[in-house]
Amino acid sequence: MGRVEGKVAFITGAARGQGRSHALRLAQEGADIIAIDICEAVPENSYPQATEEDLAETVRQVEALDRRIIATKADVRDFAQLKKAMDAGVAELGRLDIVCANAGIGGTPNRAEDIPEDEWTNMVDINLSGVWRTAKAAIPHLKAGGRGGSIILTSSDAGLFAYQNIAHYVSAKHGVVGLMRTLALELAPDMIRVNSIHPTTVDTPMVQNEGTYKLFRPDLEHPTKDDFAAAAVGMNALPIPWVEAVDISNAVLFFASDESRYVTGVPLPVDAGAAIK
Numbered sequence: 001m002g003r004v005e006g007k008v009a010f011i012t013g014a015a016r017g018q019g020r021s022h023a024l025r026l027a028q029e030g031a032d033i034i035a036i037d038i039c040e041a042v043p044e045n046s047y048p049q050a051t052e053e054d055l056a057e058t059v060r061q062v063e064a065l066d067r068r069i070i071a072t073k074a075d076v077r078d079f080a081q082l083k084k085a086m087d088a089g090v091a092e093l094g095r096l097d098i099v100c101a102n103a104g105i106g107g108t109p110n111r112a113e114d115i116p117e118d119e120w121t122n123m124v125d126i127n128l129s130g131v132w133r134t135a136k137a138a139i140p141h142l143k144a145g146g147r148g149g150s151i152i153l154t155s156s157d158a159g160l161f162a163y164q165n166i167a168h169y170v171s172a173k174h175g176v177v178g179l180m181r182t183l184a185l186e187l188a189p190d191m192i193r194v195n196s197i198h199p200t201t202v203d204t205p206m207v208q209n210e211g212t213y214k215l216f217r218p219d220l221e222h223p224t225k226d227d228f229a230a231a232a233v234g235m236n237a238l239p240i241p242w243v244e245a246v247d248i249s250n251a252v253l254f255f256a257s258d259e260s261r262y263v264t265g266v267p268l269p270v271d272a273g274a275a276i277k
Helices: 017-028 052-064 079-093 117-145 167-190 210-216 225-235 245-256
Strands: 008-012 032-037 069-073 098-101 149-154 192-199 267-270
Touching: 008 017, 008 079, 008 117, 017 032, 017 052, 017 098, 017 245, 032 052, 032 079, 052 069, 069 079, 079 117, 098 117, 098 245, 117 149, 117 167, 117 192, 149 167, 149 245, 167 192, 192 245, 210 225, 245 267
Parallel strands: 008 032, 008 098, 032 069, 098 149, 149 192, 192 267
Antiparallel strands: none
16 A cells, blocks of 8 residues: 555546546555546537536545545646646645546547548547647646656557547547657656556446447447447457456556656556457
């Protein structure tokens, strides 16, 4: 216990799913949390977004661990909102050490030539530009602290290889890898490490919805979770359909802790072997 004791982590998309899991895992190990989430619908997305009630539940669960948390409704597409939330959190909690650029959407499956232009733009704005904005807002605080730090970018196995029918998602997640490597070089002199995590399918609302089911089972008009599971097993080397959010959070914790103090510029798959199939 206490692997990030006394540190402060900023987490985007923290209202539920992987973001909430990251907040709880880091809080379990001693960190205080600055959390944001859009908490409203994204029209081009194929499943409901988190709500303000979801973000309040993240706050409740972190506080139950006897850690402090500052939670704000903010959109990673809006740098002013993002910076205001981060600045206020750092002012309240006194420092910044860990950044989890986790917020993202799954979009709607379509062949590349059929993706609406506004959906392409929104996907890149959230899943790539939102990650850049998060880093942009955080870097001055990390540098000012003079203690180094860790920036962890959520990509995907779709950031390492291609999937059909989600060209916008694949393109944004590949872009995260290029951003990660560039930031790792630029920030190394300040002992700020930057790495990316590449999950396979994760058992969260972003995956467990009809849009994803249809992506994996286009042969069925109304595929079910069980139909999806049968197809998803085939992606992974290990015989499982998906990983749990805590599996990703454990990787986040490793990158956030001093156990990885000299690890930077690394794209880490947490994917049950999907990348080697």
